[in-house]
Amino acid sequence: MNPITEDDIANYLANTPDFFERHAQLLAEVQLTSPHGQRAVSLQERQAEMLREKIKALEHRIMDMVRHGTENVVTADRLQRWTLSLLTWRDPRGLPWEIIKGLHQQFMVPQTAIKLWDLDAAYAGEGYNQGVSEDVKALATSLTTPYIGLNAGFEATAWLNEPQQAQSLALIPLRTAIDAPAFGLLVLASPDPQRYNAEMGTDFLERIAQLASAALSRLRP
Incomplete structure (x- = not known):
């Protein structure tokens, strides 16, 4: 005859709910080890x-x-x-600066920058419409969602006032439609390596991108 195992006892008690009704005194006699000592x-x-x-x-x-x-x-x-x-905001010319100023103030972003391209000729002389390489434009267009993570020496960090302080980044492409090429790039940077990390969701940043892109459409031809 096979010896009774702990599983046999557990199965018997589970399938005999009235056992402790017939042997109520056992409940008071059972002693267990406390997890607190x-x-x-x-x-x-x-x-x-x-x-x-x-x-x-x-x-x-x-x-x-x-x-x-x-x-x-x-x-x-x-x-x-x-x-x-x-x-x-009434002045389209100053709108890009207002966008990054607002992000800096409202969301306490340590550093912000923006560059745009393919704008109306009236804004050709503005700083935000200059100094953008073809590589940066290609990178922005390739981003289907914002990049968030460590600064891997991205060229766009040169747009920041203190690029050497940018340990983590959010690179946010600006476009008129999901499948359209990018016409700009927002850069949010922090000296904290964990401020923007790969485990973060991008929903909020995508909303930022949509709102900024819609506002900046006034500068497009």
Whole structure:
């Protein structure tokens, strides 16, 4: 005859729910090892400890949800203020500078830069329409979503006031449609290597790109 195993006992108890009704005194006699030391505790006390741990874990999850919700509201408010500034800006010539100024102020981006090309001839002499190589234009067009990650020596960092301080970057292509070639590139940079990392989502940056591109369409021929 095969010896009774722990699995046999576990299966028997699972399939015999009235066992502890017939032997209620066993519940008070069962002793378990507490996870908070080597002392023995009753089954009821161990169950209470497990319940307290579950409650504590739920409290932490709720706190995280509240924190993320608050952060999302703050971000949405900042995005709305930045969008309003673009809608009410009257001087198309100064709009690119207003875009990066707003990103710097509203979202606390340490460094920002922008370059545009294929603009109306009226803006040919503007700084944001000069000094863009064909390689940068090709890179911007090749980006189907913003690049976020470490600065790997991208040429576009030379547009920043302090390129040597740019440890992580977000490179945001500007285009009139999803399948259209890029007509500009936004650069967001930080001295913090983790500010822009490859694990971040790009949804928010894509929204920035869409809003900026729509506003800058006034400078296009």
